[in-house]
Amino acid sequence: MKLWPPLAVLCSLLAVDLVWAAHSFENTAIVRTVELGGSLVHVTTTYAIKSLEAGSSRYTIALGRDEHQKTSWLEVRLKGQQAALPFERHGTHLDNEVYLYDVTLPKALATNGTANIVVETVQTHATYPWPQEAAQSEDQALKYESDLFVLSPYETSVQRTKLRSSTPSILSFTQPEEVSFATENPATKSGTTVTYGPYYNIPASASSDFIAAHQQHVTVQYNHGFPVLEVTKLKRAAEVSHWGANLNIQDEIILHNAGPRLKGHFSRLQHQTQSYYNRPAPHVLSWATLLLPAGISNVYYYDLIGNVSTSRLRTAPSPPKGLSQAALNNHFSTLEIRPRYPLMGGWNYSFTLGWDAPLGDSAVWDAKTGKYILGVPVMTLIPGAVVDEAEVKIVLPEGASDIEFFAPFPALSNTLSTHISYLDTTGRPAVTFEYKDLTDKHTGTIYITYKVPFLAHLKKPIAVGMAFFALFSLAMGWRRVDTRIHTKQKL
Numbered sequence: 001m002k003l004w005p006p007l008a009v010l011c012s013l014l015a016v017d018l019v020w021a022a023h024s025f026e027n028t029a030i031v032r033t034v035e036l037g038g039s040l041v042h043v044t045t046t047y048a049i050k051s052l053e054a055g056s057s058r059y060t061i062a063l064g065r066d067e068h069q070k071t072s073w074l075e076v077r078l079k080g081q082q083a084a085l086p087f088e089r090h091g092t093h094l095d096n097e098v099y100l101y102d103v104t105l106p107k108a109l110a111t112n113g114t115a116n117i118v119v120e121t122v123q124t125h126a127t128y129p130w131p132q133e134a135a136q137s138e139d140q141a142l143k144y145e146s147d148l149f150v151l152s153p154y155e156t157s158v159q160r161t162k163l164r165s166s167t168p169s170i171l172s173f174t175q176p177e178e179v180s181f182a183t184e185n186p187a188t189k190s191g192t193t194v195t196y197g198p199y200y201n202i203p204a205s206a207s208s209d210f211i212a213a214h215q216q217h218v219t220v221q222y223n224h225g226f227p228v229l230e231v232t233k234l235k236r237a238a239e240v241s242h243w244g245a246n247l248n249i250q251d252e253i254i255l256h257n258a259g260p261r262l263k264g265h266f267s268r269l270q271h272q273t274q275s276y277y278n279r280p281a282p283h284v285l286s287w288a289t290l291l292l293p294a295g296i297s298n299v300y301y302y303d304l305i306g307n308v309s310t311s312r313l314r315t316a317p318s319p320p321k322g323l324s325q326a327a328l329n330n331h332f333s334t335l336e337i338r339p340r341y342p343l344m345g346g347w348n349y350s351f352t353l354g355w356d357a358p359l360g361d362s363a364v365w366d367a368k369t370g371k372y373i374l375g376v377p378v379m380t381l382i383p384g385a386v387v388d389e390a391e392v393k394i395v396l397p398e399g400a401s402d403i404e405f406f407a408p409f410p411a412l413s414n415t416l417s418t419h420i421s422y423l424d425t426t427g428r429p430a431v432t433f434e435y436k437d438l439t440d441k442h443t444g445t446i447y448i449t450y451k452v453p454f455l456a457h458l459k460k461p462i463a464v465g466m467a468f469f470a471l472f473s474l475a476m477g478w479r480r481v482d483t484r485i486h487t488k489q490k491l
Contacts, residue, residue: 024056025049027156028114028469034163036144036220037226039258039386040439041070041123045150048116052111060090061101061119062151062206064215068099070123072386072437076103079116091257097208099149122439124386129228129283130221134345140259140283141171142224144482148176148196148216153206160197169223170191176216187218194220213246227285228258229385232348234438238376239395240359242452243460247362250354251380259345271342284332285343292333292383294319296355303340303351310338318361353380371402371453375445378408379438387438392446395430398460400450405431407442412436425463 029048034041049059063071076085083317090100108117117126128146130143132294150159159181163173173194179186188195196218203210235252260283274280292299295318315333329390339349363374379387403416409432430450 022052025051025059025151025154028158030150030152030156030159032150032159032161034144034161036127036142036148036163036165036222036224036225038127038224038384039124039143039230040384041126041144043121043123045119045121046116047119047152049114049154051111051113054111055108056113057105057108059105059117060105060153060206061087061103062118062153063099063101064147064151064211065097065099066145067123067147070126071121072124073122073439073441074101075120075441076101076105077118077120078197079118083370084118089305096382097211098206100206124437124439124440126229127224129258129345132260132261133264134260134283135279136267136274136281136284136344138263138281139169139223140228140281140345140482141221142228143219143221145217145219148179148218148323149199149202149205149214151205151211153204155204156202157200158197159199159202160195163194163196163220165192165220165222165224167223167225170194171221171223173220174216174218176218177214180214203241223282225282226384227283227343227383229285229288230256230258230343231382231387232256232389232391233386234379234387235330236379236390236392237395238393240363240374240397242359245359247359247374247376248354248358249376250352252352253350253380255285255288255339255343255349255351255382255385257283257318257343257345258348261346262344263453266342266344283345287336287338287340288382289384290335290337290353291359292335292355293361293377294331294333295361296333296357299335299355301335301337301351301353303349305340308337308351310340312336319359333385356486366449369449370451371449374448374450376448378433378435378442378444378446381440383440387442388436390438392433392435392436393419393426393430394432394446394448396448396450397452398428400429400452402449402451403429403431406447407433408446409442 026049027047028050030045032043032045034043076087077083077087083107085103087101087103090102103117105115113374127142127144136138144163146163148161150161168191170192171187173187173189176186178195179199180199181202183200184198186196205214211475231253233254236249238247238249240247271284275286280286294316296315299313301311313333313335319331337351339351343349362376363372366373372443376392378392379390393432405414406456407414413434415432417430417432419430
């Protein structure tokens with residue numbers, strides 16, 4: 001008897017699952033809307049599904065290889081509801097052309113039962129400047145590439161894809177050729193929207209055979225009126241002080257303008273003229289808005305040269321206890337930073353931002369477990385920017401033990417280390433999280449629970465007392481030592 005290798009067994013089981021899944025549902029309609037932007041592209045896909053069997057409760061979503069590589073955030077819910085549906089990675093097709101996710105419905109559908117599933121994704125690094133260079137007075141044009149058909153392991157009656165720009169200046173778009181499922185013009189433009197479809201009677205498309213025979217690549221070129229921002233590196237350090245009842249957060253940020261590179265030389269006179277007439281170039285970053293927590297104080301902002309005074313801060317008071325999460329999300333301080341120089345396409349700007357916050361706004365004491373519960377935001381939100389790499393380090397008080405953490409979304413890695421600073425004896429425990437491609441949907445909070453024994457609270461005052469005692473003893477001893485080389489003798 002011949003034994004199959006494990007990979008072949010897995011692929012065969014996956015193929016059987018796909019065949020079985022294709023008989024569970026059919027898509028009566030698929031509508032995809034792409035909100036064209038800069039570093040972030042928001043995509044909403046609505047599946048109108050019909051159950052072909054009684055008791056069907058697991059619906060499978062398919063993403064193409066390119067779409068999967070660009071997708072940094074994915075959420076599934078029923079239309080008209082806010083609660084997210086659970087989903088899990090199902091696997092890939094035999095040649096890794098299709099990535100599958102199984103969505104669990106709240107309740108099983110009866111035969112011919114219907115539901116509308118909304119899939120929201122955020123794509124990062126999905127656009128690029130075209131042309132790649134632009135002068136100070138020229139517009140900024142971007143290109144976005146996508147697949148023509150939305151893949152699905154089920155048959156689809158009708159499908160449309162809409163690509164919508166924030167401005168009506170859509171410069172060009174691809175006209176697909178020889179589309180088998182189109183009865184009308186396969187692509188049309190109306191104002192700010194390019195529509196591909198409707199396409200009718202599409203067979204199950206989550207297979208390499210369909211991709212090879214029918215899938216096409218489409219491109220849209222459009223003007224974008226805002227700088228394309230990327231945070232290439234974010235390094236956040238949050239230090240907890242129980243003695244000072246304070247939470248200090250410091251961010252080291254490398255900001256990058258991913259728009260078209262500057263053609264020619266930079267003209268300060270031309271930049272000042274454009275600013276005076278309120279016609280700044282769309283690919284020049286003169287200022288940026290950052291959303292900071294409420295109730296903060298002692299905010300500082302400096303770069304490699306020193307303190308940057310060209311900034312405006314509007315602080316909000318600490319939120320009252322008992323507010324809902326939605327209310328807390330709308331309660332924040334605003335910092336408008338103006339870099340030391342205008343940030344042109346392809347340029348970088350490094351700066352450090354930090355502040356203090358009352359510990360009572362971020363930490364509570366749980367009398368039942370005897371633990372502190374601390375919440376630290378993952379990052380500082382810069383609207384419209386993607387964070388390529390992020391490191392979040394949370395430093396707990398010295399002597400903290402029984403440490404547990406709960407991240408709002410999985411990290412690439414998390415490590416527990418020891419952080420040693422001034423007046424420390426054995427060092428403070430620190431938890432470090434590594435992330436990649438964070439979007440405006442990743443503004444969650446990391447929760448950490450820990451215990452601090454009573455004797456651990458006394459480590460720092462004992463260390464300070466011993467340091468002063470040692471210094472005092474050294475001074476007393478120094479006064480009693482004669483360090484002179486020659487002494488005068490009386491005759």
